Structure formats: structure tokens, C-alpha cells
Amino acid sequence: MNDNKYGITTHNTGNVDPRATAQMHANLQSRVYGASWHWQVDDKEAIQSFEDDVSCWHASDGKGPGNMRTIAFEGCINRGGNYKKAMDNMAKLSAIYCYLKNWDPLLMIKQHYDYAPNKKNCPAQIRAGKEGITWGIYLSMIVNHINTLRGTSRYNPKGLETFEVKGYTSPKLPFKELKVGDMVTIENGGKWYDPQKEVEMKPSIDVTGKQAKIKQVKDIKDVSHSKVAYLLEDFNSWILEEHIKEAKSDWVKVEDTEINKDDRVEAEIDKNVDKEFYEVKDGQFYLDGVLYEIKKA
Template sequence: MNKTIKQQVIALSTSLVILGSVPLSASAEEINKSQTDQLNIAQGEHGTSGLNYSNFKLEVPDHVQINEAEVSENEKMLLEEYKHKHDETEELNKMQDAKKGQVAEKEAISNIEKAFESVDGRNDGSDRQMKPVAKPRGIQYSAQSTKKYGTLAGVPFVEWIVPAGNPDIRPANPMKARYITIHETANTAAGANAENHAKYLYKQATEGTFRTASWHFTVDDKQIYQHLPTNENGWHAGDGDGSGNRESIGIEIAVNQDGDYNKALENAKRLAGYLMNKEGIGADHIYKHQQWSGKKCPDILISRGNWAGFVQGIQWYANINAQIDTPLQDKNDSFNPNENNPAEPSMELVVNGSGINVRSDAGIEHRVVRKASNGDRYKVLAVKNGWYKVGNGEWIFYDPSWIKINYNVPKEEVQKPKDDITGGWFEGHIRKLNSLGIMQGEGNGVFAPYRNVTRAEFAKLISNALKLPEGNKSFVDINEAHPSLHDGIKRCASAGIINGRGEGIFDPNSPITREEVSIMIDKALRYKGITGELVALPFTDKHLITYKESVQRLYSLKVVNGIGNNEFDPRGTATRGQAAAFIVKMLDSMQK
């Protein structure tokens, strides 16, 4: 065996950093069970990414006096490790010889096998006992920050593949994809978008694993991020080594409250349509996460009851051959892993024993500031090499026999409303339409009252409110709308309530303006035999109204009014909250 190969084997053995002190039972389906908080990673509390292992030296650092009598139960493994590192004995000489390539090939391979003996990041449901593996904690995985930019079916696309080395995040198992699995992040926190989920996953891959969880793509209303190659598996389906994990591409749809969920859905359809063609996957192999593990995910999509329509939309993009539109451009981006990230899980440390040391910094060489008691709970502020920061100058070392870590713990000090309409001026209108089955929320307590309504969506609201009969009149661009909206469009068109923009075009996905809302409601009321009077309008911007008669009639019926400052704002767009108010006032005028 030549010297070069020996050095490579030893470099590999010294770089096997497996976070055995972290429980491996958590699966991808658990990572987003509740709204998460930000995890502050303190400045300077992570090693340098991109460490070159060929320069890693097994040198004896300056000695620090350790008081062994002070070492608590959860720190004993650290004591042995510390003594081993500072012992200039034959064992250390063996390690130094190994660095020089002097260890036998059989022994090197045996060392690698032993390092993997107790490691299982698959969540395969086995009942064998897993024990943490003691190992050096200072080595970081090599990392690159090169991203590739382009567009996929018109959506900005970023390929940022996490580096190999951490099997909990990138197991690097070869995969021929046979399925596409759809997830939702379940993280409604502002800023929990595709980019921040990409940063979170990158940190997990390079700086320490909190979860055995990874997926291939995250999609939000603005862009698509890729994290894993599509010919490698991730841990996202919660079925161990089943087909969900080992044969499916995982797509997470962001549900952050400062994003547009419907646009994120549309972008996910574009991505999945592209993947159907690229991987040769049929529409019948597009699965919900729920189909693999039983978890209600994607939650909002399931709650809407429109999975079939979602899959139809994916098929439509596959039929038009959605592609990556431009060659991907390489770009080296700087990434600060210590910055706050809404996609980070919030964590709670629970003490399961007495006499647990709380030290002034991360390491047994630092002084003990106090003892933690059994049952104590702490919010985790930072993580460093197996140490958890629980206060200012207070650190506790993690050992699963004495310490438990809870993930995604909601912030107790902030009492958030159970939904996003309570207390809003639109609350009464929305609740009334919801009780009548005319207007639905978007799941998870999200109604999105400030999101703009499209022309197609408002047509469906009119159709639902008037219970219009079936119709066959359509438009040449109806397929641009979500399939769930087609029926409402056809019913309104057949009833003469909508005519489109001419030449058979309806423009279904454009936000509807306040004037267009007035025209539709005016026609809907006249369809029901209700016609208002042509009264004078008091609005200072009435000269901007193209179809004044519709607004005049509705103003006489008290269906429309201004937006303040005596203005009507005919060209302004209507939100879901405003649309609910329009429909309720229309229904009220029909009862008079």
C-alpha cells in the first residue's frame, strides 16, 4: 500500500465526526411540528468551516488544571477524552504515527468500521439500543459556499448543495427517484422562507446535527432552493429505509406568514412538473408526506381538500415541459452561520439528574458557577461542540443519560392569536362567509386577509355566494388558473357576470381591482334582479373610474364606499379581507 493511499485512509478516519451525543431517534417529520423561534448562535462559537484535514495536527496543547472532583456525571466522558488528549504516552505516539501514514491498512479500516458501529440516522424503527460514541468535538466538516443561480420555469432557482460528510443530513446514498414527496415546513414565522431553510440545513450539515432530517428542495413565493442532488436520498419521509426516504425527492413548501402561500404552491407545481420530466416520474407517484408516515403533511394543502387539483397543476407544467430556463451561473457567496435565522428550531434543555455542573464557558477546564437541579428547564441560547448555553456565562454539557433536549418549543412569553383575523376590521365578514361555506381559510389558522385576490378567486366567491348553476362558457386562458377555480369561472361566465378582457382572454391570475370587483358585483345583483340607482358619487378620484354606472348603483345600495380621504381608489387591488366585506354587503343588499 503506497504512502499516498495510507494518508488518505488516515485522513478519512480522523475526519469521521459523528455527533453521537445527540439522540438519533428524531425524524424529518418531527422537525416542523410547531412554530419555531430563532436560535441565537453566539459570535465566535463555531469552528471555522472548510477546515483542511491535511493540516490537522495531533499536538499536545498547553495544560489546563482540571479538578476531577468537580466533574459531574454528564461530563465524565469529556474528562476521559481530555486526559487522553493530554497524555504523552505510547497511545499518543501511535496517533502521531498514524498521521504520518504508519498505521496498518487493516487497523485503519477497522477504526472506521468501529466509528460507525452505533450510528443510525435512518429512523428505521428498529429497537436496538443506540449509545453515544465518544469522539473529538473540535473538527468541523469541510464546507463550500458556492451557489449556482438560474431560473426554473420562470422562478428564480438557487442550487446550494450541502457538503457531504454528515450522514444525518447528506447520507450520499445513490438513489433512482421513483416518487416526489410534498411537504410543508409548518413554520409560519416571518422570515422562515426558502433561503433561510437552506441556511439552516447548511449549518446542520457543516456545524453539528440537531436532527436526522434533510430534503431536496425548499420552495417559497419568490424562489426555489436545492439542497441535495436528486440522485441521492434525504431523510424526510419518516419511513426509515422505505421508499419514502430512499426513492423519493422531498419538496418542502414554505408557509411563512410574510410570504404568499398560493404563489409558493404554484412554484412547487412548476418544480414538481420539471422533476416529473427530468426523472421520468408519473403523476400517480406524487405523494403527500402523510402517505409515507401518517403525519398530516402538507397540512394546509390537505385541509383545503384540493390535493387532486394540486397534482393536476403539476401535470400541466410537466405537459408544457417546464425547464431550467438559463444556464446556472456559479457565484461564491459569503454566509455568516451565526446570524439569526427564523428557520432554526427553538430548543429547551431539561436536566434529568442532580448535581449537574453549570460552567462559565464551553469546556470542563472552565469554572463551575453553580449546580443545576433535577427537572430544571432552560431555553437554549447557543450550541458549541456538545455544550449548550443556557444563560449569560452558563453552559451545560449534553449527555443523553442526564440531559434531554426538546425541539421546536413555542415561546411562552408571547401569546399569539389563534388565527390571523381575530381583532381585524374584517373579522365579522370573514367569519360569516366561512360559516356559510362561501370562503375558506388556508389551514393552520391562516386566512391571509391582506393577500390580494385574483380575478379567478373572486369569480369563485361570486359563484359560491349566488349558488350559480353549472355553465360551460369558458376562456382560452382558463387553464392558467388553478383547476379548483375553473368551475366558478365557467358558472360566472355563463351567467353573464364576467366577460373577460376580450378575444376570449380572462386573465385569471391578475389581482382584481376595486373597480373590477364593483363591475362583477353589479352584474351579480342584476342577475338576481336587483338594480341600484345612478346616484352622484362623492369621491374625489371618481374621474379615474372607467365604468362609473356600476359604482354608482352599488354606492346607492351601500355595497361600496371609499377607502378614506373621500377616495374610491378604483385601480387599487382588493385583499381577501376587502373581498369578504364586498360579498357580505352584496348578500345583505339581497335581503332588503
């Protein structure tokens, strides 16, 4: 174990078998094997076998700095796979590490060749410039991905589509205060929130109905109907309180009451006014397309 890591060692697997994907190499490490590495990357995914603070046996230098203090990436070269995409995925993963750790890729990313006393020809395919990706071009790919990351907000590193958040309108009922450790449910239409740029972002997957644990609570500048945002542990993303089902657990939906359907008042929406939040009759109000009723104590 050594958490004093100072870079990445880049490898190619050397295995051209069509089955030699990232998953196959991860499976290999689940058994007793004479070598070990942290990440394996192919054209579809990257799989981590060991945490970063584990010293793996990959750089041919015994207890030298390669094995003891660098994170090993194995890039797959399996026949039938998309080699260029696999190398781009490995470059993206390298860029994420450099971005998060503030590493200079030209100093912190090395080849297996650099540590091996016998100057092992690895990563062989990159060193040979396979499909036009030389070592210099590979490093430039990493730099380009780092620049992409730096061009986004730290709360939106994936560059998700953003939406302007409307000015604050106080809800007719207060939201319930939630705390770190609470399990919550994301409501339909829920978006991630960027407290730095004060915009919302469309999730890359449908998160409606998904549950997650609150990791952090943040008081934010009042926006939309919210004054609080929650960091969800399983998504590592912030979300406004108005998109959390449990924040409205004290609210009563009209369809959940005993009010006769015939007695309900249809909402009248002014198409020329951009409003999500409007009253329909005394004691009822809409929020995010849901009709609620204020119950008297």
C-alpha cells in the first residue's frame, strides 16, 4: 500500500485474442496471477481492479517507483475491438486523473519502457504508432481531453446540456429539511444543479424514480423554488430540493385526497407567461405539473 502516487504507467496488454477485453483482464486479476495493474481499458469500458493506493506488480522494476508509486493502465488490443477508441478511452481516463490531481501529463504519464531495467517494449502498439497513434499523439490526446474538462464547470465535468434556472418563487408549502445520510427519490423531470454557474443540467440517463443517499447539504442562492441543494452519493451530482420526493413528504397531492374529480378545477395557464407555479383555486397549487392541496391543521 502506498498513497504517495506520482503518476501513471501506460501499458498495452499484448493480447490480441478477440476475447481479451477489459472484462477478461479484470477476471484474470480475480485469480492468482503473476502480475497486477489498476485499470484495464477497451473500446467500451474501463474497469478498476485495485484502488489507487495499492502498489501493483506491473513495471518490471521490483520495489522501484514504477511498481510502488504509479497507477497502471492496461490498454486492450484485442482483434475485433476498436483500437483507436480503446486508446482514446485510456487517454480520457488519464485526463480525468490529471484533471482531478492537477498533474502535468507530460511529466506524470510514463511508459512501462521508462521503468523497466530491460527496457521492455511496452506499450508496444503505441510505441510502434499503430493506426497513427504514436506516443506523442497519445499525450496530445490526453492534453485535449484535459482542456475539455477545464472548459466545463467543476460541477459539470461531463459537459452536460445546461438550462437556465428561473428566478426564485417561494413554494406555497415549505420543503421538509433533509440531512446527510437520508435516502431520497428523484422525481420526474429532475435535473442536476451546478451551484457555480447557477444552471441545471440534463442527466445523461433517466433518473426518474432513482434513489440515492444524501452525501452533502448546501445552502444556495435562492433559485426556482429552492434554497437548498443536495449532493447525491450514488450520482456525485447536486440536485435542487424541489426535485426530491421526500422534501415534499408533508405535501398532499390532490389525487391522493378524497376530493371528487368532478369538483376539481382545471388549471388555466397563460401561454404567454412562463410559469411553472400557479394557483388554480383556494387551497390548491401546481408545482412542476403536479396539483397539491394545502390541508388545514
